[in-house]
Amino acid sequence: xxLDDLSEEKLAQLMTIAEERGRRQGLDIQxxxxxxxxxxxxxxxxxxxxxxxxxxxxxxxxxxAIGFWANRIRGMKEPF
Numbered sequence: 001x002x003l004d005d006l007s008e009e010k011l012a013q014l015m016t017i018a019e020e021r022g023r024r025q026g027l028d029i030q031x032x033x034x035x036x037x038x039x040x041x042x043x044x045x046x047x048x049x050x051x052x053x054x055x056x057x058x059x060x061x062x063x064x065a066i067g068f069w070a071n072r073i074r075g076m077k078e079p080f
Contacts (some may be wrong), residue, residue, distance in 0.1 A: 029044060043056075043073060046073060047070060047073055047074065050066050050067075050070040050073075051070065053066050054066050054067055054070065
């Protein structure tokens with residue numbers, strides 16, 4: 001399709017396609033943010049749980065293993 005022979009109907013079709021793409025991108029962004037928030041919430045919950053287990057654990061080997069995983073989770077960076 002050449003830009004110089006755009007009828008109103010073809011222009012309306014192009015505008016509709018552009019709007020649909022914009023909505024899809026907006027929904028993709030919302031989904032990504034929701035996933036990021038869910039991961040952050042789960043990670044915070046898991047760290048709180050591990051910290052509680054470390055404080056109550058009497059076995060030094062087990063406490064060290066739990067501490068290792070807690071530190072690994074704390075050290076993780078987002079891929080963004």
